[in-house]
Amino acid sequence: MTGGARAGRAAATVRTDPAGDGPGAATADTRPEDVVAEQARAQARAAAPDEVEQALTDNPVTPAAPVQVAPAPVASQPARKRKKGVNLREVRRQQTREAIVDAAAALFAERGFDHVSVLEIAQRAGVVEKTVFNHFPVKEGLVFEADPPMQAALLDAVRRRRAGESVAAAAGTFIVAACSRLGDPAAAPTVAEMARVIRGSRTLQVREREILGQLTDALAEQITLETRAAPGELEPWLAAHSVLGLYQSLLEMARDRVLSPTDPPGDLVAELRASGERGLSLLQFGLASYSKRRA
Template sequence: MPRTDPLPPVPAAPETERPPSVPSPLIRAFPTAPPPPEPPVEVADDGTEQTSAASRAPGSAEPGAAGGEGAADAARRGARAPGRREQRYQETRARIVDAAAELFAERGFDSVSVVEIAKRAGVVEKTVFNHFPMKEGLVFDADPPMREALLDAVRTRPSGESVSAAAGSFVVAAVGLLGAPEAADGVARMARVIRGSRTLQVREREILGELTDALAGLIAEETRAWPGQVEPWLAAHAVLGLYASLLELARDRVLAGVTGPELSGELRRQGRRGLALLQFGLAGYAKRR
């Protein structure tokens, strides 16, 4: 006997509206953080420190050089250095991420040491920590791209649309992208790694908590809620609860071999059912005036 949905259907938003910035907001698929501000010293791949050319006084001599260089020459050389340094930074970062992904897939997150990651990437341990202060950072972005994209979806929603509708629709669209064929291998690989590590599961919950706090803070600011008012937190927890549920469903289905249009359709259907529940209880809250 066919199962009937107890909740009213919610029309799908056009997919051209508020496209999510990345298919997997929590999982690190590639290096996304910009390089840090240029320091006065350069750290080579072997961990040694070298004085930056840009940090030397104009006109001072290079070590071992026959004579000093002019300020204009130093300025030109210093202006070229950041581009080369950034390229080296990104190349080294990519090698570290790739090496970590291979090792985690082979043996699991908790069984792999940073020393092993450094060795496979061809760098020293210090270099890995220069790029990723926490080992978990090799799997999760410390500041997921989803944060600003989700908050922007709420800030730019049209008049008359509730927070739960705007944020919930964004979440459903974002998770629906996990069904793309090109995302299947990455989702399945990271699902195995995360589910095999208590450390990563705890970190993922922390990140979801931070996203919830950010959304609740925005809602509280917009509605001028007084300290301790429960509605902003309730709305934020509901939206991020929907996200967490859909993310786990995506992992379950990908590990079971379901990908492509079938998975995307299932994620969107389940997402709309969850969104219907949010709308039923929260549709009248925080409408833009």
């Protein structure tokens, strides 16, 4: 839970995350945040990026040293110029994309997703409407990443889990670590803004459920691959739905808390972690012995 309007530059859908345990196994003590929830940019913007970063931090990959049999040739002057030109074009393209995302985020926060047109976003960003569609083929892409960062990190957590650890433990621990970052005080404005935008739009709510479904399908397929389950077997899907149900519950809990004007201030990170660990314990009671990695 996670791409989109950059109201999510602060912490934790979870980018989605989202954020990694079993990328070895993200533990409740891991360093904070991009889930979110990603999953949605709601989380990707707030949690997912950090989730991916956490996954890589917990499980660094050491690339093989390159074999160099001869010195690399010195690039010719024209080649250098061409490379410089390409880099400049990419920089300008990224700047344009960021301007569009920032304009969209501001307009969505002001009037809501459904009441802002792509033309208005283009005008605010100083570009033509076609340019917006070149970067974001669909309007929902301004809020949610097409490929939630959390998905890759979540699957990596499952693949890298230690011997004897169940898929529910690896994926669940990853999610608890990622979602707890949504409680970071620095992330609260972003989480609240995204919650208001998403809850105020039926279109975005539908898209968020689709993203959650994609995450569930991806996890179920990974479990099916590992266990060589026959088509139609219940266990992979039950495990995946249970884990992603925990994710969705923690995401909505974080949103409720940051939007509530009456809830007393407190350590939301600790609250989310404690709730996540209770939920994870329930999953472990029924799923702990399922799909353990063999030594």
